Amino acid sequence: MKHPLRHVWGRLLLAGALTTGLLACQGRQGLRSEDSEKVTVLRGVRVIDGRGGAPLENAAVVIQGTTLQRVGPVDEVEVPASATVIELPGRTVLPGLISNHSHLGMTRGTDSGGQNYQRDNIARQLTQWESYGVTTVTSLGLNTPLIYELQKEVEQGTLPGASILSGDQGIGVPEGAPPMKVVEHQLYRPATPDEARQDVRETASRHPAFVKVWVDDFGGTVKNKMTPEVYTAVIDEAHRQGLRVAAHIHDLEDAKRLVAAGVDVLAHGVRDMEVDAELVDAMKARGTWYIPTLGLNESFYIYAEGPAWMADPFFRRALSPDLARQLDDPAWRASVLEDGKTAPVNKKALTINLKNVKTLHDAGVRIGFGTDSGATPVRIPGFAEHRELKLLTEAGLTPLQAIRLATANAAELLGLKDRGVIEAGRRADLVVVQGDPSTSIDDLSRIESVWHRGKQVPGPTSAPAQE
Ligand SMILES: [Zn+2]
Known part of the structure; x- marks a missing residue:
């Protein structure tokens, strides 16, 4: 991938152009003082929520701890001052x-x-x-x-x-x-x-x-x-x-x-x-x-x-x-x-x-x-x-x-109501890709990051974990 994004809680491994998009970023200590639940916001993204409807453009996805706390248009979602905000223009977020x-x-x-x-x-x-x-x-x-x-x-x-x-x-x-x-x-x-x-x-x-x-x-x-x-x-x-x-x-x-x-x-x-x-x-x-x-x-x-x-x-x-x-x-x-x-x-x-x-x-x-x-x-x-x-x-x-x-x-x-859709209250199991899979399914393989229960995990080409 051209812009590997590797932001992991407690340590920052951001590389390339995306670092410039970081509006606010605090370490573990700063977040703890505000809230025991860490907050990350994926901002400026296109959201495919999983239910089959048209994507939501220019959205913000708020992850709190392991859960999705809020999903909506950028100008309607309030971002806590202590949140880590990751700007992701041109990217699409979909459910894991x-x-x-x-x-x-x-x-x-x-x-x-x-x-x-x-x-x-x-x-x-x-x-x-x-x-x-x-x-x-x-x-x-x-x-x-x-x-x-x-x-x-x-x-x-x-x-x-x-x-x-x-x-x-x-x-x-x-x-x-x-x-x-x-x-x-x-x-x-x-x-x-x-x-x-x-x-x-x-x-x-x-x-x-x-x-x-x-x-x-x-x-x-x-x-x-x-x-x-x-x-x-x-x-x-x-x-x-x-x-x-x-x-x-x-x-x-x-x-x-x-x-x-x-x-x-x-x-x-x-x-x-x-x-x-x-x-x-x-x-x-x-x-x-x-x-x-x-x-x-x-x-x-x-x-x-x-x-x-x-x-x-x-x-x-x-x-x-x-x-x-x-x-x-x-x-x-x-x-x-x-x-x-x-x-x-x-x-x-x-x-x-x-x-x-x-x-x-x-x-x-x-x-x-x-x-x-x-x-x-x-x-x-x-x-x-x-x-x-x-x-x-x-x-x-x-x-x-x-x-x-x-x-x-x-x-x-599977009878699981806690995942499979991007909406508040569900698990933050997410895939972030470049491009728009709603118009080109091939863009689904342009994975930039994967999030499982609110934590970023190694992706297929951004991390050396799959040797
Ligand atoms: Zn089988």
Whole structure:
């Protein structure tokens, strides 16, 4: 970035032209004498509040402690004398992005599997998501009990990185989905509806945000698919326990059956055929959420094709050395492109998925935001979410509609009223970018600073934290 802004409480690391914009700035002592809650004002900014409406130009955003205290036009917002004021002309502030479908600890470098569910690895992933402006991440299944420790530490401020919501272990299938290497206490595979109910009750004792199920035979590559008897039992038992159920799906028929059985969230897009009025009507009637995960299928082949943006620092910073080596390797690229199956199959799925999200969005179905980032090495935490926003605009959503999915809608899907929108009283989870993402979604990747609960954290290109 041209003008790195690195203002951290108690120490000033402001560089470049922005220092001249600083109207008032006091150290920790000065602020404490005025108020135990520190106040920072981002001034002269364009605000995209997350709800999909037109941006507010020349605004002031007042952060007090961890919370947004005031948001409004510059001449209507009173600035306390003790506040730190940061002038940000030409910049846009939007809510921190929220992922409704990601996975923690399933990859390290180019390696996949539950053996990577380790504290140091997950901690690194959480700071990567946060640095790309994704301030809340839902790990939708395949979690060991370690997730609850990490979740608590992030909220207490003792562990840096994105806030966590848990989909606990999730309910898989014996000799079936998900086809991943797992470790102990990372996944249930019940054989009967009764076993499934027992697994849901055990899950409920840990108070996750969701119960996850997988209803897919991965194109016939796994032996068994979850039966309607088992997922009906899971949904019923979860609802008895006050929990919601999110389902991995691929096919329209499964989506319809799950919605009829009362599932709360379809955690992937329908990718075998175009959605029809029957699904639209059922989802609207029941208020079922839909997470398209457009980038999932693209991730199988796009890096082998070597698009120009793979040279951008914004992308490179998200790669471990091992992964960068693989993605740049001509032999690996050729093996992906020449197998005659991977690219065509996934391109077709993406094409259907793009069409379906537009249909469902325009019909008024509730749409959330997620990419399945972290499930495999090529679903790259932080970068994947920005790619997903771009794909949503390629599906035909406006940039403001796409941003709404990743902010206000994603918070609502999770039942969180404390974030996802820029308004007084919500958490100060913010992304500051150069330019105007309401007219060009590409400007979202021009991140200048990220704020999580009122504190500035390292961004993707402004800080050396992601080596
Ligand atoms: Zn997933």
